[in-house]
């Protein structure tokens with residue numbers, strides 16, 4: 001088959017790596033891709049939101065399967081664009097419809113969905129831009145800290161945790177007045193939950209699902225989980241504290257009611273669901289849904305999957321997931337993100353990446369890279385993910401650290417403490 005992956009990060013490189021190793025894959029295309037995906041298939045420089053250009057590519061290259069990596073084209077309706085087009089409608093595409101993608105694209109929609117289906121999540125109330133006075137009054141009687149969430153996609157920046165009423169009031173005024181543009185025209189005010197976060201992933205056809213390995217990511221830039229939020233500085237899988245009792249609760253209280261809700265509401269959903277969860281004294285709560293795989297979580301989940309990934313995706317498209325037995329590697333995986341100096345603030349691009357050929361015992365997934373004069377150069381804040389598999393988590397982390405030290409580019413920074421809290 002000819003397969004197209006949409007996206008350009010470490011997640012898409014990890015997906016490309018799995019797909020390229022499948023005997024079912026003939027030609028692989030990645031749009032737009034990066035320097036890493038270019039070693040596995042053909043990069044095509046198109047914007048992930050240019051659906052007409054994607055259509056031309058699919059038609060011209062006889063694409064038989066499309067995998068959508070990031071949330072933005074999903075929330076913008078790429079799957080509906082396919083299903084409403086006579087030429088494209090029978091081509092398998094992995095990702096939810098626009099309505100399904102609202103689980104990530106609108107926090108208010110997701111909260112209402114969870115409420116309708118009795119799925120545990122923080123107590124909340126949502127306010128629109130003409131309800132600033134009501135929102136301020138609500139905050140007056142709210143316990144602190146409190147969580148303010150822009151309703152729409154805000155590239156991971158739309159969630160604020162406020163410790164005082166004054167701070168929360170000034171933030172809500174800014175948010176409802178357009179701090180995040182249209183994304184904060186509605187804001188969810190939410191109870192702050194205390195616990196440890198972890199992420200669970202399923203692939204679903206809207207009725208059945210298969211469970212993928214769980215993961216934990218490290219979002220803050222600084223060691224000890226300090227400093228600004230990033231897209232993710234590292235991840236591990238499996239997560240040691242997710243024991244059988246917690247798994248049972250996650251399955252019966254969260255995953256199954258979510259899938260049943262999707263089925264009952266007739267939401268067209270063939271794709272991944274990423275459950276961002278928090279363990280509060282042994283009880284799981286949903287912090288957020290995402291309508292895609294995580295980054296860098298994918299860089300530790302996919303290396304642990306031994307089944308043919310293309311077969312899994314086709315089983316989802318064909319509604320055969322309930323027959324599928326996923327083979328999972330029992331080893332631990334750890335990934336460490338190498339980022340550009342200054343990230344998540346301003347940083348420079350175009351730095352030559354050296355010593356990729358000195359890496360031994362880890363896999364390198366490119367995130368923000370491109371090719372210049374035949375060499376890989378930095379092209380983003382998160383540059384490379386260094387993933388290792390080993391008999392236990394600490395050994396996997398140690399292997400990644402050794403190789404993280406070997407790779408060089410000007411301004412390179414990474415966290416040495418991934419997994420510190422486990």
Ligand code: AMP
Pocket residue numbers: 122147156159190191192193194197276287288
């Ligand atoms: P989100 O974009 O919804 O994942 O939120 C970003 C981060 O904010 C999460 O990963 C959590 O660390 C934190 N967060 C979000 N909601 C809550 C909550 N209700 N209680 C505590 N922390 C939260």
Ligand code: GLY
Pocket residue numbers: 217231232290293294295296297
């Ligand atoms: N690592 C978090 C995310 O992909 O949203």
